[in-house]
Amino acid sequence: MNTEIETLQGREAQGLASPGRRSLLVGSAGAMAAVSLLGFVPLARAEEPKSLPDYAAWKERSALIVHSANTMETQRGAIGAGVVTPSDRLFVRNNLPAPDVGITANPDAWEVRIDGVKNPKTLTLGDLKQMGVTTVASVLQCSGNGRAFFPHGASGTQWSVGAAGCVIWTGVPLKTVVEALGGPAAGMKYITSTGGEDLPAGVDPKSIMVERSVPLAALDSALLAWELNDEPLPHTHGGPLRMVVPGYYGVNNVKYVKNVAFTEAQTDAKIQASGYRIREVGKKGSPDQPSMWEMNVKSWVTAPLETGRKGRNMIYGVAFGGTKALDKVEVSTDGGKSWSQAQFLGPDLGPYAWRPFVMAADLAPGEYRIVSRATDSEGNAQPEGRMENERGYGHNGWSDHGVTVTVS
Amino acid sequence: MNTEIETLQGREAQGLASPGRRSLLVGSAGAMAAVSLLGFVPLARAEEPKSLPDYAAWKERSALIVHSANTMETQRGAIGAGVVTPSDRLFVRNNLPAPDVGITANPDAWEVRIDGVKNPKTLTLGDLKQMGVTTVASVLQCSGNGRAFFPHGASGTQWSVGAAGCVIWTGVPLKTVVEALGGPAAGMKYITSTGGEDLPAGVDPKSIMVERSVPLAALDSALLAWELNDEPLPHTHGGPLRMVVPGYYGVNNVKYVKNVAFTEAQTDAKIQASGYRIREVGKKGSPDQPSMWEMNVKSWVTAPLETGRKGRNMIYGVAFGGTKALDKVEVSTDGGKSWSQAQFLGPDLGPYAWRPFVMAADLAPGEYRIVSRATDSEGNAQPEGRMENERGYGHNGWSDHGVTVTVS
Numbered sequence: 001m002n003t004e005i006e007t008l009q010g011r012e013a014q015g016l017a018s019p020g021r022r023s024l025l026v027g028s029a030g031a032m033a034a035v036s037l038l039g040f041v042p043l044a045r046a047e048e049p050k051s052l053p054d055y056a057a058w059k060e061r062s063a064l065i066v067h068s069a070n071t072m073e074t075q076r077g078a079i080g081a082g083v084v085t086p087s088d089r090l091f092v093r094n095n096l097p098a099p100d101v102g103i104t105a106n107p108d109a110w111e112v113r114i115d116g117v118k119n120p121k122t123l124t125l126g127d128l129k130q131m132g133v134t135t136v137a138s139v140l141q142c143s144g145n146g147r148a149f150f151p152h153g154a155s156g157t158q159w160s161v162g163a164a165g166c167v168i169w170t171g172v173p174l175k176t177v178v179e180a181l182g183g184p185a186a187g188m189k190y191i192t193s194t195g196g197e198d199l200p201a202g203v204d205p206k207s208i209m210v211e212r213s214v215p216l217a218a219l220d221s222a223l224l225a226w227e228l229n230d231e232p233l234p235h236t237h238g239g240p241l242r243m244v245v246p247g248y249y250g251v252n253n254v255k256y257v258k259n260v261a262f263t264e265a266q267t268d269a270k271i272q273a274s275g276y277r278i279r280e281v282g283k284k285g286s287p288d289q290p291s292m293w294e295m296n297v298k299s300w301v302t303a304p305l306e307t308g309r310k311g312r313n314m315i316y317g318v319a320f321g322g323t324k325a326l327d328k329v330e331v332s333t334d335g336g337k338s339w340s341q342a343q344f345l346g347p348d349l350g351p352y353a354w355r356p357f358v359m360a361a362d363l364a365p366g367e368y369r370i371v372s373r374a375t376d377s378e379g380n381a382q383p384e385g386r387m388e389n390e391r392g393y394g395h396n397g398w399s400d401h402g403v404t405v406t407v408s
Numbered sequence: 409m410n411t412e413i414e415t416l417q418g419r420e421a422q423g424l425a426s427p428g429r430r431s432l433l434v435g436s437a438g439a440m441a442a443v444s445l446l447g448f449v450p451l452a453r454a455e456e457p458k459s460l461p462d463y464a465a466w467k468e469r470s471a472l473i474v475h476s477a478n479t480m481e482t483q484r485g486a487i488g489a490g491v492v493t494p495s496d497r498l499f500v501r502n503n504l505p506a507p508d509v510g511i512t513a514n515p516d517a518w519e520v521r522i523d524g525v526k527n528p529k530t531l532t533l534g535d536l537k538q539m540g541v542t543t544v545a546s547v548l549q550c551s552g553n554g555r556a557f558f559p560h561g562a563s564g565t566q567w568s569v570g571a572a573g574c575v576i577w578t579g580v581p582l583k584t585v586v587e588a589l590g591g592p593a594a595g596m597k598y599i600t601s602t603g604g605e606d607l608p609a610g611v612d613p614k615s616i617m618v619e620r621s622v623p624l625a626a627l628d629s630a631l632l633a634w635e636l637n638d639e640p641l642p643h644t645h646g647g648p649l650r651m652v653v654p655g656y657y658g659v660n661n662v663k664y665v666k667n668v669a670f671t672e673a674q675t676d677a678k679i680q681a682s683g684y685r686i687r688e689v690g691k692k693g694s695p696d697q698p699s700m701w702e703m704n705v706k707s708w709v710t711a712p713l714e715t716g717r718k719g720r721n722m723i724y725g726v727a728f729g730g731t732k733a734l735d736k737v738e739v740s741t742d743g744g745k746s747w748s749q750a751q752f753l754g755p756d757l758g759p760y761a762w763r764p765f766v767m768a769a770d771l772a773p774g775e776y777r778i779v780s781r782a783t784d785s786e787g788n789a790q791p792e793g794r795m796e797n798e799r800g801y802g803h804n805g806w807s808d809h810g811v812t813v814t815v816s
Contacts (some may be wrong), residue, residue: 012647042431057662079634079638080578080638080639080640081541081578081638082638083543083545083576083638083639084492084495084576084637085638086495086637086638086639087494089639101722116754129721129722130717130719130720130721130768133489133753133766134753134754135489135491135753135754135755135764137491137753137754137755147494168489168491168754168755170488170489170493170753179640213749227489229492230487230488230490230491230492230493230494231488231494231496231497232488262811280438288471295559309538311538312538313538314537314541345541345543345578346542346543346544346545346576346578347543347544347545347576347755347757347758347761348755348756349439349755349757353755356543358541360538360540388560
């Protein structure tokens, strides 16, 4: 057995290196569990290009790095000005194989149970749509975005910068729903959401289910979303209904959400209890370690990448502050020795969105290390280095995220 | 010969009713000219559904009404919350068949000539990209959006509300380019842009070319755009380079732009001199009539459409003020007898963008006429009725744009 959910995913990814395994792996939760139970020895990483799995076949292949059937990353240079990440360029990261696509055939019939409130109730998406609505732009980012930069070889998908995007969600504020049901029951401290994936037989559900708890404070911003980028929420991204917690790492934004419970304690599902915990390299995960909740301030350069042109170059990137608005972004073309402030580009979509930035630089022939450093509205700036940790989570060090560009 | 460019398009659309004509019509400018020169008698309108033409095959068919190979409208209910219109749901309206798609193969090599400045020059898109950048959200709307509501049968595509979308453009401010070339030459009063479409032989170019003049004041907001919604500008929408004049009707946003000239007078191309002019029903177009430049304040409901549910209904729509920001939107469920103010939904993308709005209404069984009325920041409100005019341009009357909804 694997001891970490992401390790399981990592081995699944390796299995995909063999084309013959594709349909088996993409096909069903049962098949996936069989793979994990067999405990495959990791193989060498597969060569690019892999094709898109069927459930994500509508994606723009040229904009993505396909790590596995459950993990696809946006190319660093594929987001243009970067205001809103087009859905077909948005990264994909599923903790379990997606449930049958049929669940989006009649989205309004989807049911979600609300527990831990004064008047618990099962509501359909059709009901939710009449209760209220909000639209918010927010960064969706995997906890392991930047994992590829950890020198100890953190296990899991080797994301560079592309396990992130800025998208527009539309749904009902969770607070509106909960108030209609009398509010949270006394003493509840967490919002615990459960995904609607099919769980394989013969495996302890707690070891594999997607069930995440976030602090009750998230009630002020959380929504139950049925639209992504002004279209019905695609099955690939959790449709028909997804819990969205703006400013929190991706894993907390539970897909195919079928249960939302206000609870006294965090769930004991493995994905919460030992998974997605920050700890020293070599240590196992446990509930006393920090959980991957609120995102930290971060930025990266998106252009130019390998080569620049002699003379004027427009340096682009994106920056965000997690749950906080952004104050500024600085850019350096000499690896961080000197910095200049970049300009924000395009409309401000609110505190949870990222902001594209741009800075003009005149470059003579030579090699340049271009880095960016964002500071949020509370004065938190990206550090230079990594916070070393076993699973390579939460990396926002500016040095690793830079690019080396040759001008000739 | 046709006397109006849009009439010509209308006849082309009719020709498309015969499937056998498809490749001929979509194929080349020469073929299209042949059709127009033959002067086809208009046929009855074709039955839906028509398929998408090859150059727009990437569009979401279910979101569109295909009027012809050059005119595709977004379904009223296909824009979700409506913040940013996804590119694959955005309407298409070409005045001429698009040039060969090969022009987007190497976008940075595209050339645009800048004339009527102190130092005229031909610049490549690669050059433009290093001169400066701006990103702006704006409504793109055809002058004839709403034409279907005119009772006199205004000729041209019978657009309802879907010849409009709110999109994000990225490009260089035209002002930046012009200042680098010494500024406009003395006495220039217009910005005249020419499209890069191939013109058929044997036809007076002035009678068919896409060349539009806008007042010099537009220099404060115009840009030469190479991205639409954070992706390279698709060929379908004018890529590799398009003149964008935020707040101005679609026709002024010249596709495949190959020449931008500062001029003393407006161009004498037919599309400017007699086309896109507001005049009385039955009159011919002429240069002394108002040109379709700045858009007026407008809104429409997008949901519910035909049927509502008993009890609470969320009424959605979009509203914009053209070149002015929006002040408010009111909604009526009784055909305009009583009004309530709606709430704006989602982030404000700036004065040229539209704003989605929402209002909750409790509806008993019955029939409702739901209408919306927007007011811009200068106090201009939508009128109740139409401004009758020959070609059915600029319709922003609230009454025609409403929907009749049955609740049972």
